[in-house]
Amino acid sequence: MSSVTWQDALTAGQTLIIDGGMGTELQRRGVPMNEVVWSGAAVLTHPKVVREVHEDYIRAGADVIITNTFGSTRQMLAGIGRGTDVEQVHRRAVALAQDARAAAADRPVSIAGSLSTSPPEFDHRAYPPPEEELSIYRESAQLLADAGVDLIALEMLEETTHAPLAMRAAKETGLPVWLGVSCRRDGNRIVRFTNNVPQVSLADSLDALLPLAPDVVNIMHSEIEVISDALAVVQTRWSGPVGVYPESGYFAKPNWNFTDVIPPSDLAREAFRWMDAGAQLLGGCCGTTPAHVHALRSAVDDRNVDR
Ligand SMILES: [Zn+2]
Known part of the structure; x- marks a missing residue:
């Protein structure tokens, strides 16, 4: 699916299905997670499994698959001594998604290149100076663009210092940009997901990021x-x-704990409420599986038939 096609689908009021968790699905299939880069190095160490996960999400009904590059910036990879592998990691990650699409897609599928601001070991004291940080995001965004992704999916943006830098880098590629924000409840407020750093409300985060035009x-x-x-x-x-595209279950570094993950049919039921509220893209993040994506696909298709 070209970028124009998914955008046309949204303009026409259709609902798009995004894939489910990648890192957690790799973990579920026996790929070891790393404390510093999470699943970032798996495209080099376990490429076949990464491709299989993409294929399974496509067969489950995803219209958009997201590359396994959430933890693949030079900064993240440097945390395991592989900063110089940054180009290879991005190229391989996109190629695996493209190979999976070629092998498994029987309808248009878009590839979103994931980019996040998370620092190594999710340690928020580990950021470099702003100019260097911006150049790190620019490098990843341009590598994704050069490798042929259809759009950049910014993931787990949640604050107002680092997130705008990643957003700027993504926009500079000229590709469409999906702004992915993460949040949690704190009393009556909706605030940033990560809780070991100064608190920022979702509203303030959006006010800083929306002017950058996702x-x-x-x-x-x-x-x-x-x-x-x-x-x-x-x-x-x-x-x-x-x-x-919510998470389900909980993280106990470096692994996702798969107890308490929502059953696929329950996720589909929740998704109806989000569709009624206007959500046009539905998928899952950490903890969710191809079965969740299949349930979302079926629910959306049933609703389309009913109309
Ligand atoms: Zn997640």
Whole structure:
């Protein structure tokens, strides 16, 4: 699917299905997670499994698959002594997604290149000076663009210092940019997902990022119970397309704990509420599986038939 095609689908009021968790699905299939880069190095160490996960998400019904590059900036890879592998990691990650699409897609599938601001070991004291940090995001965004992704999916942006740098780098590629924000509930407030750093509200984060003109705003890697309220916060500020791909279960570094993951049919039921609230893109993040994506696909197709 070219970028024009998915954008046309959204403009026509259709619902798009995004894939589910990548790191957690690799973990589930026996790929070891790393404390510093999470699943970032798997495209080099376990390429076949990465490709299989992409293929399974496509067969489950995803219209958009997201590359396994969430933890692949030079900064993240340097945390395991592989900073110089940054180009190879991005090229391989995109190639594996493209190979999976060629092998498994029987309808248009777009490839989103994931870019995040997370520092090594998720340690927020580990950021370099702003100019260097911006150049790190520019490098990743341009590598994704050069390798042929259809869009950049910014993931787990949640604050107002580092996130705008990544957003700027993504926009500079000229590709469409999906802004993925993560949040949680803190009393009556919806705030940034990460809780070991100064707190920023979702509203303040959006006020800093929306002027940079994303094409889509997704609420992602956020607990299911916070999604409806977060959607309301987004929609008071943003009239463009919105999407939802929540996490389920919980993280115990470096692994995802798969107990308490929402059953696929329950996720599909929740998704109906989000669709009613205007969400046009639905998928899953950490903890979710091809079975979740299949349930979302079936639910959306059933609803389309009913109309
Ligand atoms: Zn996630």
